[in-house]
Amino acid sequence: MRVTSFDLPGPVLFTPEPHFDARGFFTRTFDAQVAAEHGLDPTAFIQDSQSRSSRGVVRGMHGRSGAGEGKLVRCAHGAILDVLVDIRTGSATFGEQVSIRLDDQTFAHLYVPPGFLHGFQVLGEVADVCYRIDRAHDPSEDLAVRYDDPELAIDWPVPVGTMSERDLSAGTFAALQILLKTRERD
Numbered sequence: 142m143r144v145t146s147f148d149l150p151g152p153v154l155f156t157p158e159p160h161f162d163a164r165g166f167f168t169r170t171f172d173a174q175v176a177a178e179h180g181l182d183p184t185a186f187i188q189d190s191q192s193r194s195s196r197g198v199v200r201g202m203h204g205r206s207g208a209g210e211g212k213l214v215r216c217a218h219g220a221i222l223d224v225l226v227d228i229r230t231g232s233a234t235f236g237e238q239v240s241i242r243l244d245d246q247t248f249a250h251l252y253v254p255p256g257f258l259h260g261f262q263v264l265g266e267v268a269d270v271c272y273r274i275d276r277a278h279d280p281s282e283d284l285a286v287r288y289d290d291p292e293l294a295i296d297w298p299v300p301v302g303t304m305s306e307r308d309l310s311a312g313t314f315a316a317l318q319i320l321l322k323t324r325e326r327d
């Protein structure tokens with residue numbers, strides 16, 4: 142399992158070594174020991190989820206207030222561009238973003254730490270995205286920023302397809318920053 146970090150501190154990419162043969166392939170998708178060696182608590186991931194989306198679909202940009210949410214993301218089928226934005230209060234890289242392709246060829250698994258916005262776009266016909274999260278889902282802690290926010294200026298590689306009402310009505314990054322500052326003061 143290859144482990145890669147980014148210029149932006151926090152996220153970690155775990156890339157396994159799949160075994161291909163005449164039947165197809167076998168790959169490990171998660172290794173608790175490797176995760177622990179890189180500072181993650183493998184026992185923390187208490188909920189697994191999967192979504193399926195068609196070409197161009199954007200889901201995001203989603204975050205979580207309070208203690209946030211650590212997340213392991215992989216694309217089990219197809220290909221996506223996965224995007225993270227640092228919203229950790231006081232972070233030297235606040236507002237900076239990382240984009241990385243996740244697909245069913247490299248089987249890479251991305252760790253998204255608490256304090257990040259997360260979203261993705263489907264690059265092929267269909268993509269299945271699997272997540273493991275370290276806190277149970279609680280919609281009252283949802284944070285969201287527009288996928289087309291002018292300040293973030295995320296470069297989505299294909300024409301944007303279907304989106305949820307929630308994502309289409311999300312506020313700006315500027316509005317999120319005001320919210321975070323207000324919560325910090327209170």
Ligand SMILES: Cc1cn([C@H]2C[C@H](O)[C@@H](COP(=O)(O)OP(=O)(O)O[C@H]3O[C@@H](C)C(=O)[C@@H](O)[C@H]3O)O2)c(=O)[nH]c1=O
Nearest residue numbers: 190192200201202203204212259260261272278305307
């Ligand atoms: C995320 C989530 C949603 N749901 C429900 C709520 C809703 O009825 C339905 C669809 O939810 P959403 O529209 O929020 O799904 P979606 O837009 O796919 O939300 C996901 O987007 C990506 C980018 C992430 O990072 C995830 O953490 C999550 O926020 O599923 C759960 O029951 N548990 C969950 O953990």
